[in-house]
Amino acid sequence: MDLIFTNLVNGLMLGALYAIVSVGLTLVFGIVKVINFAHGEFLMVAMFLVFFATAYFGVHPYVTLVVVLPLIFGLGMLVQRVLIEPLQDSDEHIMIFATVGLSIAMINLMLMLFGPDIYSTPSSGLRTVVDMGPAMFLTGQLNILIAAIALVGGIHLFLTRTQLGRAIRATGQNRAAAQLMGINVSWVYMVTFGIGVSCVGLAAVLIAPLYPTSPEVGQYFVLLSFVVVVMGGLGSISGALLAAMIIGIVDAFAGFYLGANVKDLVVFGIFLLVLIFRPQGLFGGARNMSHVS
């Protein structure tokens, strides 16, 4: 019983991490209509930033958020402006090459600068075990869950209650009409890409104290986020949240009872079932921002 509970709680917390990463990915897809295959590499770069900022300033890893977020946001805007925008009206495949290429370039740049070594950000008390009767978890994990809820709620409020947020949705639903409203869509795309990768900036701050940092870490975390985004219905934020939680829980239980090797089989098996029976994703069709471009 206790084990079931512990696995459930762990699954929720893992799901929360996938949610934070996936929300950024699905937002960029829904609005900019780009699958950002370099999403994980933004996470990796952000984790390095957390590592160095923590070491250099000697502050708690969470404090580095004030440096990491603006830097990652700016980097995202820059990538949108110089790489994505010039290709936006060309073939979809070219866009895939562009972001896959960016991903490879970022990994190799970091390998060149820092080698394949592992860098460990100090855990600063975040690996403290909390024993809550039936369930055990780390304080750092609990913070991820809280952050995920705050992020999804915050993004929802931003997109529905602010004029910029509405402009972002409008641009995603009909780009030409958005221009006719006086919206600078090229600016909207930059901001959206910036927000999208800022989500992994947040994720980086939360996980750097718990997991080691290396140039390949992005691949590890983001693969499942692609599954989450597709399962949730491309472009759907609420769908991504639900799918992330399902994947997190399945991941935790399968990992515990069936072992790490079989785990991926189960996760991708469920993914295939969803694709077969609900190809539009769990929430697809109901609340999907990826409408006409």
Next chain:
Amino acid sequence: MLKLNNVTAGYGSTTILHGISLDVNEGEIVTIVGGNGAGKSTTLRTISSLINPTSGSIEFEGRDITKMAAHKVVELGITMVPEARQLFPEMTVLENLQMGSFTKVARPRYKEKLDEVLTLFPRVAERLSQEAQSLSGGEQQMVAIARGMMSCPKLMLFDEPSLGLAPIVVTQVFDVVKKIAASGTTVLIVEQNVFQTLQIADRGYVIENGEISMNGPAQELMGNDHIRKAYLGI
């Protein structure tokens, strides 16, 4: 107010407009009529800068807007109600109207404009919290026009506002266009409903294969033999 000098424009390497010249004076209702694929929508898209001319120039209130970005053109006071309405389908009617007053110029006047359009379109007022895509075609057209009015335009461009609507709704649309013009907004309207448009317009241009083939006062065009045969089916 608006002046197109010998404008050529198109999509990619295909030229659609071959040197269009036309002007619209303040307070007028001017119409562009022409058959399918003649280049009417392309002309309006070029004026609102969704497409850039490859040569020629466009002036608005004495300013050169030929190469201006689309969102800047809106700020100057040119608003287009596009063909097929182009609402934001998954946003509510109210949100669509809010997007209409996105510009710096329009935002401070949001409340006043909202009152104005909701008085003009009582049916829209009843559906503010509905998603735009759930509305009927006629209602969507009203929202599209209302959304355009929200941006406080000096010149409003209409691209076939009566397309696909029932005759009674078509009449309502033309009434609304007349009211908008009467309240001081200059109107440039593209229509296939040539007869009704010429009735409300001051002047008209006929466009054929991307060229202006004829222009003059609406009354005169209505009496013209070629137009009666080609567009009025008389």
